[in-house]
Amino acid sequence: MAKKLNTTKKPTEVVDKVDEVVEKVVEKAPIEKAPDVKHLMVGYGTFITRMMFRKDSNSRVVTVKGFRRVFDPHLAGFPFVLPDPASSFKGIVFDVKDATELRSKDGYEGCRGDPLKDDENAGLYYRAQTEIVDTDGVTKKAWIYVPTKRTREQYHVDLGMDVKDSWQGRIAEMLSYYRARADLAWMRALLPDEYPIPKRLDIGASNDEEESEDE
Numbered sequence: 001m002a003k004k005l006n007t008t009k010k011p012t013e014v015v016d017k018v019d020e021v022v023e024k025v026v027e028k029a030p031i032e033k034a035p036d037v038k039h040l041m042v043g044y045g046t047f048i049t050r051m052m053f054r055k056d057s058n059s060r061v062v063t064v065k066g067f068r069r070v071f072d073p074h075l076a077g078f079p080f081v082l083p084d085p086a087s088s089f090k091g092i093v094f095d096v097k098d099a100t101e102l103r104s105k106d107g108y109e110g111c112r113g114d115p116l117k118d119d120e121n122a123g124l125y126y127r128a129q130t131e132i133v134d135t136d137g138v139t140k141k142a143w144i145y146v147p148t149k150r151t152r153e154q155y156h157v158d159l160g161m162d163v164k165d166s167w168q169g170r171i172a173e174m175l176s177y178y179r180a181r182a183d184l185a186w187m188r189a190l191l192p193d194e195y196p197i198p199k200r201l202d203i204g205a206s207n208d209e210e211e212s213e214d215e
Helices: 011-025 099-108 149-155 167-177 182-190 207-214
Strands: 039-043 057-070 080-096 125-133 139-147
Touching (some): 039 057, 039 099, 039 125, 080 099, 080 139, 080 182, 139 149, 167 182
Parallel strands (some): 039 139
Antiparallel strands (some): 039 080, 057 080, 057 125, 125 139
8 A cells, every 4th residue: 555645744845755756656758759659648637627638539538547636726727646656536538649749739738848857947747658447448558747846846736735536526517517418428437426416417417307406
């Protein structure tokens, strides 16, 4: 079992601990040398809630292993992910067709310098590899954007800031808004079956059900 961080430590001590975990569990193997190879990319935050996956191909819900999603609305309007061998969460993975498209994603996410390095030239995120469990049950490699040391310090990001994956609440709000969209019903898999969503927010609820429950 992974050792939990002592969240009573000073912020700088927590950041240093996260830095150690990053170096141990994040694989940064460059694969741009094969420009025609299709890549897999994980979306986990506003990529989901703003439905940005509609522009990408073969989007589906997967389990992302070895990372914890953390969110504090008082610090930022979007979540981060941090390496944590004992954690996993549900995200959306999609296909990136080649290195050119991959570099375009890097630019959008604010990667500067070498997108695979977390150094003094890095921007908001750097790109790392992680494991996902795909819809066919097979474990595969996929890219994921991880906050750099500079970002972690700026937003005070650490594993203790969110132990409940609070971003699920934002996903539930999105699902409630698009509840009539049968073509988006597959996104319910982003949340645990037991997630406490009121029926009036259920994507399968009818207008009549909503009105009766609101009374």
